[in-house]
Amino acid sequence: MTRAILIVLDSVGCGAAEDADAYGDAGADTLGHLAQACAEGRGDRDGLRGGPLKLPNLVRLGLAHACEASTGRPLAGVTKPADPTGQFGYGVEISQGKDTPSGHWEIAGCPVPFKWGYFTALENSFPPDLVAAIIRDGALPGILGNRHASGTAIIDELGEEHIGTGKPICYTSVDSVLQIAAHEEHFGLERLYDLCRKVRALVDPLRIGRVIARPFVGTAKTGFSRTGDRKDFAIPPPNETILDRLAAQGRAIITVGKIGDIFAHRATGEEIKPFGNAAMFEAALDAIDRLPDGGFCFVNLVDFDTEYGHRRDVPGYAAALEAFDALLPRLEAKLRPGDLTVITADHGNDPTWPGTDHTREHVPILAFGPRIAGGPLGGRESFADIAATLSLHLGIGRLGPGRPW
Incomplete structure (x- = not known):
């Protein structure tokens, strides 16, 4: 048997999708814009990074080739190797949509067959009957926010009032999401989770993808900061995923x-949820060490999205990518003959783009392993091609509507 490792670099898109105009x-x-910004010096930050984007290991595997195949433009400041060692495409x-669940589910072989629900009003975003139900079921004195907002900005604005009133901060975005922020100490972490579970049931008929608990700590004087205790309450995938197929066959996950x-x-399977990309990468390395033949390791590295994309932080985003790139040889050293690793993304979050939301983009696909020959994969017509390929590699039969490469 062989093993498979799937790593999602959350939000690391590689060029506008054909229907991007419909999403603005x-x-x-x-x-592409991140590389351009770095080449022009807009990615410099004292003590953090400087100069062109430096991703030698990802580029060796074919990242620059994948980006150019997607957009028709080279990555600024990046020199492509003549013969990438990995398989590359987009x-x-x-x-x-352009959110986390739809991207991940499609990667796992389950494209979303329905339209998501959204809260489109920028102010008073939630229907009055939903607000009343949240207050009733949560035994709350009321809610704060009720609008589209940046998560960090709205906590800075309303954190002190939240502490004083006990009203949680509820907000949304262009994604199919309802987020609830509350202070870990004054409101209580478990109370926040319980509230989110109740709200999850309330928004199910609206086809809202996620209710997200956004705990934070601090004071108005010292400043508020979100913690690593975030928890997403998502609706389940509507059809079979590669995880379901593997679990049914008793494979290690x-x-x-x-x-x-x-x-x-x-x-x-076994869920490991440390805080921060570095800790998650270390957990992934440990998982690979323990993963038996026929097993599957599925990793999401979220900092690119939450810490840098949404905050439109070009230097931070570039530094996070460079940090991941520097760690890649450690992962490659742990691969056994026959192993297949795929690195991809679930959507875009262009840190140079207006606003603070995700962007509808192609995603890079890099596939490699000790016995995997490099070469072009071209443009894949669905993210589900990844699950189709991995399912055949793991010997569990072809899965979903995707086409294996």
């Missing part, structure tokens, strides 16, 4: 990061 994202390009999402939350903890 025509021209978005997370990796994926096109067929699910509607280890999921790292927020994979468990994204798949509603269905067939997600």
Whole structure:
């Protein structure tokens, strides 16, 4: 038997999708614009990084080739090798939306067959009957926010009032999401989770993808900061995923990061959820050491999205990618003959783009392993091609609508 490792670099898109205009994202390009900004000095930050984007290991595997195949443009400041050692291409999402669940589910072989629900009003975003139900079921004195907002900005604005009144901060975005922020000490972490479970049931009829608990700590004087105790309460995938197929066949599954939350903890095996990309990468290395033949390790590295993409932090995003790139040889050293590793993304989050939301983009696909010959994969017509390939590699039969490469 062989093993498979799937790593999602959350939000690391590689060029606007064909339907990006429908999402207001025509021209978005997370990796392309990030490289351009770094080449022009806009990615410099004293003590953090400087100069062109430096991703020698990802580029060796074919990242620059994948980006150029997607957009027709080279990555600024990046020199392509003549012969990448990995297989490289890009994926096109067929699910509607540009959020985490649809991207991950399609990667896992389950494109979303329905339209998500959204809270489109920028102010008073939630219907009055939903607000009343949240207050009633949560035994709350009321809620704060009730609008589209940046998560960090709204906590800075309303954190002190939240502490004084006991009202949680509820907000949304262009994604299919309802987020609830509350102070870990004054409101209580378990109370926040319980509230989110109740709200999850309330928004199920609206087809809202996720209810997200956003705990934070601090004071108005010292400043508020979100903690690593975030938890997503998602609806489950509507059809079979590679996780379901593997679980049904008794295969070992280890999921790292927020994979468990994204798949509603269905067939997600041993769940490991440390805080921060570095800790998650270390957990993934440990998982690979323990993963038996026929096993599957599924990893999400979320900092690119939450810490840098949404905050439109170009130097931070570039530094995070460079840090991941520097760690890649350690992962490659742990691969056994026959192992297949795929690195991809679930959507874009162009840090140079207006606003603070995800961007509808292609995603890079890099596939490699000790016995995997490099070469082009082209443009894949669905993210589901990844699951189709991995399922055949693991010997569990072809899965989903995707086409294996």
